Amino acid sequence: MPSLNSWAYLFLKGSTSSMQATNLLILLLGFGVLAFYLGRGRSLAIAAPLGGIRKLHSLPSYYGMHAALWCALPSLFLLGLWLMFDESVINSLVIGSVAADIAPIDTATYNLLLNKVANLADGILPRKGQTESILAASDHMQSLRVISSWSLTALLLALSTAGLFWGWSKTASDFRARPAVEKVMQNLLLACACLAIFTTLGIVLSVLFESIQFFRSVPIYDFVFGLEWSPQTAIREDQVGSSGSFGAVPLFVGTLLVSAVAMVVAVPVGLMSAIYLAEYASKNVRNYAKPALEVLAGIPTVVYGFFAALTVAPFLRDLGSSFGLTVSSESALAAGGVMGIMIIPFISSLADDVITAVPQSMRDGSLAMGATKSETVRRVVIPAALPGIVGGIMLAVSRAIGETMIVVMAAGMAAKLTANPLESVTTVTVQIVTLLTGDQEFDSPKTLAAFALGLMLFTVTLLLNIFALHIVKKYREQYE
Amino acid sequence: MSPTDTTKPAKVAKKSPALKTSAAALNKAAAPNKAAAPKKTAASKKPKAAAAKKPRVMAAPKMSSSQSLDVDDHKVTVGKSFSDNAKMTMRNINVFYGDKQAIYDVNIDIAKNEVIAMIGPSGCGKSTFLRTLNRMNDTVEGCRVEGEICMDGEDLYAPKLDVVELRARVGMVFQKPNPFPKSIYENVAYGPKIHGLADTRVDLDEIVENSLRKASLWEEVKERLHQPGTGLSGGQQQRLCIARAIAVSPEVILMDEPCSALDPIATAKIEELIEELSQNFTIAIVTHSMQQAARVSHRTAYFHLGKLIEVNPTEQVFTMPEHQLTEAYITGRFG
Numbered sequence: 001m002p003s004l005n006s007w008a009y010l011f012l013k014g015s016t017s018s019m020q021a022t023n024l025l026i027l028l029l030g031f032g033v034l035a036f037y038l039g040r041g042r043s044l045a046i047a048a049p050l051g052g053i054r055k056l057h058s059l060p061s062y063y064g065m066h067a068a069l070w071c072a073l074p075s076l077f078l079l080g081l082w083l084m085f086d087e088s089v090i091n092s093l094v095i096g097s098v099a100a101d102i103a104p105i106d107t108a109t110y111n112l113l114l115n116k117v118a119n120l121a122d123g124i125l126p127r128k129g130q131t132e133s134i135l136a137a138s139d140h141m142q143s144l145r146v147i148s149s150w151s152l153t154a155l156l157l158a159l160s161t162a163g164l165f166w167g168w169s170k171t172a173s174d175f176r177a178r179p180a181v182e183k184v185m186q187n188l189l190l191a192c193a194c195l196a197i198f199t200t201l202g203i204v205l206s207v208l209f210e211s212i213q214f215f216r217s218v219p220i221y222d223f224v225f226g227l228e229w230s231p232q233t234a235i236r237e238d239q240v241g242s243s244g245s246f247g248a249v250p251l252f253v254g255t256l257l258v259s260a261v262a263m264v265v266a267v268p269v270g271l272m273s274a275i276y277l278a279e280y281a282s283k284n285v286r287n288y289a290k291p292a293l294e295v296l297a298g299i300p301t302v303v304y305g306f307f308a309a310l311t312v313a314p315f316l317r318d319l320g321s322s323f324g325l326t327v328s329s330e331s332a333l334a335a336g337g338v339m340g341i342m343i344i345p346f347i348s349s350l351a352d353d354v355i356t357a358v359p360q361s362m363r364d365g366s367l368a369m370g371a372t373k374s375e376t377v378r379r380v381v382i383p384a385a386l387p388g389i390v391g392g393i394m395l396a397v398s399r400a401i402g403e404t405m406i407v408v409m410a411a412g413m414a415a416k417l418t419a420n421p422l423e424s425v426t427t428v429t430v431q432i433v434t435l436l437t438g439d440q441e442f443d444s445p446k447t448l449a450a451f452a453l454g455l456m457l458f459t460v461t462l463l464l465n466i467f468a469l470h471i472v473k474k475y476r477e478q479y480e
Numbered sequence: 481m482s483p484t485d486t487t488k489p490a491k492v493a494k495k496s497p498a499l500k501t502s503a504a505a506l507n508k509a510a511a512p513n514k515a516a517a518p519k520k521t522a523a524s525k526k527p528k529a530a531a532a533k534k535p536r537v538m539a540a541p542k543m544s545s546s547q548s549l550d551v552d553d554h555k556v557t558v559g560k561s562f563s564d565n566a567k568m569t570m571r572n573i574n575v576f577y578g579d580k581q582a583i584y585d586v587n588i589d590i591a592k593n594e595v596i597a598m599i600g601p602s603g604c605g606k607s608t609f610l611r612t613l614n615r616m617n618d619t620v621e622g623c624r625v626e627g628e629i630c631m632d633g634e635d636l637y638a639p640k641l642d643v644v645e646l647r648a649r650v651g652m653v654f655q656k657p658n659p660f661p662k663s664i665y666e667n668v669a670y671g672p673k674i675h676g677l678a679d680t681r682v683d684l685d686e687i688v689e690n691s692l693r694k695a696s697l698w699e700e701v702k703e704r705l706h707q708p709g710t711g712l713s714g715g716q717q718q719r720l721c722i723a724r725a726i727a728v729s730p731e732v733i734l735m736d737e738p739c740s741a742l743d744p745i746a747t748a749k750i751e752e753l754i755e756e757l758s759q760n761f762t763i764a765i766v767t768h769s770m771q772q773a774a775r776v777s778h779r780t781a782y783f784h785l786g787k788l789i790e791v792n793p794t795e796q797v798f799t800m801p802e803h804q805l806t807e808a809y810i811t812g813r814f815g
Contacts, residue, residue, distance in 0.1 A: 282621075283621075359658070361654060361656055361658035362658060362660060362661075363619070364616065364619070364652075364654060364658065365654065365658040365659075365660065365721070365724075366660070366670070367616065367619060367647065368614060368616060368647055368651065368652035368654075368725075369647065369648070369651070369670060369671040369674065369724065369725070369728065370644045370645065370646075370647035370648035370671065370674065370675060370728065371644070371670075371671075371674050372644055375674055379660075379670070379674075380660050380661075383661065383662070384660075384661050
């Protein structure tokens with residue numbers, strides 16, 4: 001059957017390696033399903049003469065799962081490893097065997113040569129006009145790739161078939177399939193949890209290494225305590241106005257100022273609306289008001305940015321001038337105020353949940369003492385709900401510190417060191433964006449400063465969280 | 481127990497026989513309905529089998545001929561529901577939750593310094609009734625109270641009445657101990673602070689100490705007044721709640737099954753406490769335990785499906801109840 005053969009060839013080999021991997025994955029999943037039904041079927045067949053599935057140690061589906069896991073997991077593991085190391089092994093083999101006349105002398109030529117050979121092998125570059133030795137290398141690469149993909153396919157098929165048979169043959173009435181499957185499930189969950197942790201670790205490390213590079217050219221003391229931020233570095237010797245000072249203090253002051261304004265707006269409004277919704281509002285009002293409030297969280301920040309820049313900022317400027325105050329047309333107050341509106345739902349929604357979770361018996365106890373409703377809320381409900389409320393506020397603070405769009409549009413870009421919310425300020429995140437947008441060289445201090453800022457922002461948020469946790473632990477009033 | 485109190489039946493003398501008899505009656509709960517009859521006191525010599533067919537005229541002279549086990553036939557509360565020395569008077573009380581009526585036309589007095597127990601099967605409205613006395617039902621959505629409830633002649637549901645002041649005068653202890661998540665001291669000081677009962681810290685300390693002493697908790701907690709009240713054992717927590725309630729010097733204390741979440745030893749302590757407290761306070765207690773009602777109360781009110789069936793001195797209720805429904809309940813035929 002030539003047609004089937006060629007189809008199988010195409011399916012197993014694929015036209016590209018990623019397509020091949022996808023096909024193999026589908027094949028493995030199919031094998032897994034097959035293994036499940038075979039294992040389950042065998043357990044049922046074993047159970048039938050013994051007097052039903054109650055004579056088995058585990059439910060039939062566990063035997064199926066056991067076979068399927070044996071069939072799929074080792075093969076998946078192999079596939080992953082292979083895909084990870086396949087290319088680098090082939091590359092080093094090809095480069096190691098090229099003719100002496102094109103052998104690379106440094107990393108740059110190594111990369112160039114590798115690209116050329118790979119492109120030739122992929123058929124992107126025309127073969128015409130290339131030297132003999134390069135053509136030979138590309139042919140070598142091509143043949144290695146074919147060998148690799150076929151051996152991978154063969155290995156996977158063999159491994160999964162072996163796994164299937166092993167899992168299938170283990171099926172017996174006294175085989176403990178359930179604990180084995182549970183163990184695998186537990187490890188899978190563990191692996192997922194580790195994934196999140198390792199991703200965080202990876203992010204921190206990548207930022208850390210770039211920052212260390214930055215601190216080689218700018219002393220860490222100047223960065224952390226410097227009072228002037230002007231990251232323009234000179235490209236030519238004679239350029240003017242490119243002092244390149246990297247003092248992060250104005251940025252952090254700006255960030256704190258905008259966040260503080262936002263929290264001043266969001267915390268009282270959010271908390272009080274949560275108290276109203278949880279304690280006073282009738283069911284009807286609550287059913288409509290709560291989703292309406294949460295719509296605020298769904299508005300894109302760019303839209304808030306418009307609102308802040310085009311409506312709130314001019315309004316504040318006009319209002320200020322009528323009082324004889326000079327309000328910058330891009331002010332921390334406008335940006336912070338609108339940001340505060342944006343994060344109201346974070347606080348109100350979380351606080352509402354924790355207030356509702358305070359047991360009714362607490363309220364009854366207080367009301368029966370002759371406390372009024374507001375006394376009950378102030379003295380009993382809020383203290384009992386405090387950990388959750390602080391959690392909500394911390395989330396809101398992180399959100400405020402990390403917010404970029406509103407600040408870009410409404411607070412300006414000028415790194416002024418000021419505590420006056422009527423002036424324009426800039427924040428850490430805005431500066432990171434401006435440092436990294438456009439064409440940048442990745443080894444100048446100007447670009448690397450973005451990573452240092454990111455690292456510092458991360459550290460500050462982390463410290464803030466630890467501090468908040470400490471506060472919560474110290475002052476929490478635990479019920480039950 | 482003050483022997484000078486005239487409204488109180490001579491409980492001290494009769495208490496132990498009453499207890500014994502009610503316990504005997506309860507022991508027979510599993511036995512066929514009327515098996516307890518021969519063990520009854522001299523007051524009801526007549527066999528019970530006959531009583532089921534026609535009214536027991538000898539034992540309960542006031543019993544109307546319409547009395548039956550069908551609660552729908554019940555119109556008027558039997559027994560001594562009124563008092564000359566009333567602290568609280570309730571007339572024609574009807575309570576509704578939305579469209580559903582929970583209490584039907586209840587008339588009862590609560591006398592000064594008495595302990596009155598409310599018993600009855602689950603869902604009979606005794607807790608609802610208790611909660612109307614300090615208007616805690618106001619917090620329940622859709623709850624409506626009709627009728628007249630007076631304390632010292634003052635209408636509790638009058639529009640000008642201040643609920644806050646009422647609840648300071650009528651304290652409440654709940655089924656599950658619910659100390660606030662604060663220190664022991666703050667728990668007791670909560671009420672006095674809200675009502676401004678103490679001008680100085682010293683006054684407040686004194687109120688806290690006195691309340692804890694009255695709740696016989698002082699010796700156990702005086703070393704750790706500033707530790708969380710939630711760290712106490714269940715029985716201690718309940719006594720803390722009682723101390724909290726008496727810290728504002730209420731006139732009436734309502735207890736809604738105060739021992740149902742406690743072990744027997746803690747229950748015994750609370751019951752002892754109730755007896756002591758009855759010297760200074762009027763106490764209305766809802767309980768599921770008939771032994772408890774027999775042990776602590778002076779009068780017992782039996783509720784059934786929202787109706788007040790019978791009110792009588794406790795020993796009478798447990799030895800020779802006037803109403804067949806009451807008898808059926810205390811002998812364990814339902815509930």
